[in-house]
Amino acid sequence: MLDGVSISKLNNQISMLQVEHVDVRLEEIQTEALAFRNKTLENMTFSYDVGGAVRVLNNNNQAFCSFNNMSEIGNVLKVAKEITAKLDSRNNINIPKNVDVYCEQDKKKNAKDFFKIKDVLEKYYKELMMNPVVKNGFVLYVNSYTKKTFINSIGSKIIQNFQDGGVHLNITNNNNENFDISIKDPKIYLNINRLKEQGRILLERASRKVVDSVQPDNYTVLLDPIIAGVFIHETFGHICEADNLLANMRLQKFFKINDKILDNQLTIIDDPTIPGFRGSYRYDDEGCRSQRTVILDKGILRNYLHSFNTSHIFKHKPTGNARSVYYTYPPIVRMSNFVVESQPNQVEETIKNIKKGIYACGVQSGQTRLNTFSFLPKDMYLIEDGQITTPIKPTYISGDFFETIKSITVHDDFMWNMNGVCHKGLQKSLPIVIGCPSIKLENIFLGGE
Amino acid sequence: MDLEKVVELAKNVNGLEYYYLSKNKLSIEISNKAINNITNVLNEGYAFRLLNDRKMGFSSSNVMGGHNSAYVQALKLSQNGIPINMKFAKNTGQINDREGANEQILNLDINGLLMVGNNVLNSIYKNKNLKIRIEKEIIKRKVINSNLVDCNSEKAIIKIYLTNIQEGNRDDTLHTKHFYGNSLETLSNFIDKFNLQMDMPVKKESITEGIYDVIFSPSALFPIILSFAEYFNSKKVLSKSSKLFNNKMNINLDKKFNLYDDPLLDISPYKEKFDDEGIKTMKNTLIENGEIRSYYSDLLSLAKFNLNNSTGNGIRRRGYKSMPTPNFINLSIGSGDKGKDDYIRGVRQGIYIDRLMITDDLLIKNGILNGNVDLAYKIENGELTRKINKISIKTDIFNFFNDIEFSLEKELLFGCVYIPYTFKPKFKVYCK
Known part of the structure; x- marks a missing residue:
């Protein structure tokens, strides 16, 4: 459908507008979804959408308008220009200097027949439902292709293709307890053994009888690489997004570039250039070339993550982290493939030295608000006299990030969590990847009823 | 797409339904x-x-000239699609509902919205460091099916989000209030409430963990009642995964507890005469004097259990792209007969919780509710005295609604939840 949009005609409309800068983002999105619940196929949907958004920079102001009728682009550009005249001069961006031309091959062309995917997953769902542990089960499959076309008034033209989705399994056991797992791989149906292996892990968790609760006390908590990565992403990662820093003057005072902000060797990197990852892209949604950004280098703050807008305000170079989940949203500063580097500490040694502690694995849910965090792991175990022993009922791990980060130990068992999604404001479920080793936290109060 | 075209396309199949949704949102943000x-x-x-x-x-699409290819996709999927013995809505006939399309809101352009926004800002007398987002949203909706159902509606909603901008102190309170309406008539009440909030105590104090008389503001009750309402979802009720409808659970709810879904609630800008499946809506009593009376349903979830009397709650939560699922339209709790201030005056040592953060996690599904208290005040001898920090709550969601009282006054939250202040005596509060 986007092929019907004449790029040269659009370029003419842009040059006729006579403004400082324009960028246009066009998206074509095809999504297939399947859901099995209550022993039947509950949902089978197909959607095809096209739409776009323009950003017009004029009078040092920037306006954003979106549309889904391609013939309306000309009018939408005019409306955006009118809006810039009404804004107060404080909304400028760094205008890109390089003309980039890049065109990727369409991923949708290799798509497999939807009915065949349905048959594979239906067979697996029936198998899952036969398991005596399962009282009820839910299997959701989503496969989404997005073709993004970006052009701007200096002549850049960038076409990129993305595929995302995967399977979400949720089961209720006979005690009415829920367990779930996500495998963010839209081609999982091609590797049914991998799906079955993940299902087996889920069934194992659902069949385990966990009766013990943690006794209220302060504990040493060892986070496995999954929850450790989410912990650092949600707390430190989001603070280093420049738009979040802009909203908090006090944090800006703590987070000065080239200051040693942590008394440890923590190193954190954001890298969308890693090939083939869910958080990877060659250009961000402002047409800025992606790059590896060292955020924290052995405790020294080296960079914030930036869009063109925030880099202008902070007078830094843009980092290519402006991403948008859908054409109706403007690009905002987001992480991509987020990496917490390993340190030479063996996790086995750490466990041996914990007299009384907790081992937390996976994440059920979590929330952060400024400096406070609260996470609920999927599984929790006691560590007693240097050994992981009894499984206990998961409880919230909460605390003050700035207090907790002072005494962390980072290990050498680095692992990628390929199933990440990130929510920010109204823009939910952005594909990300987090790589992190296990992390030990000290003095965390757990328990209560 | 009109009724005639839908009927024509439906000739070779057992039934066809066309759904259209348009949302046009103009939004302005003013800060400093x-x-x-x-x-x-x-x-x-x-x-x-x-x-x-x-x-x-x-099948769904937003390509306005692409109806035929979307129809063909739906036809293709139906050949190997969702097994269901269902009939689309009938007897609804034709509805043209423009009650919610107030000309005053429809006609607001950028200048008009700016004027409204600036008027609100100028009416906040205390903190001038404010951010306001003001939105006009025009929603047009159509449900047409081969049973000659032809429903159309148009609404114009104005939304205002007002926040005092954080100075940067990590412990500073961020006051946010929102207003949803389809007229500007009640805007002055909203301004008064925001002004009152700015007068709340700012000095902080820690408290000891223990049992307190607790008053929940409507905002604090909001995430609790949203979680609770899910237990009335016909999908969960009919598949026996709702604990509330499980006879073995022996759940006792307070006799003073009355809960309704009232799609025709006058105060709500989301007042609906028909749902997203073209079924006429009606007020549905979910709980009456502490007794569970009903649940809310859509055609699809009922058909899975060979039932067909939908309550008119088939809602496409994620817009035109999603299938209808059961959802409440306007949730409402019956008022009590005592004012909020009377409750506060009657508390010697207690806590007023104004804002609560709850995650929709697996524990809620199991009936256990964990909440971080985001904003709370100490009540001493009938007065709010100090702000309290670092407290949390943990409760069985069903026990929460036993031994509870509701205030006379109610607030409309996000345009679709109309609930009172809640008095919960002897309630455990945890310290973090």
């Missing part, structure tokens, strides 16, 4: 007296549900 952002977003699209030999196909 400067216009920060103006966005204009149009999002429209449509979906077909097609019944063919006891199977359903669903």
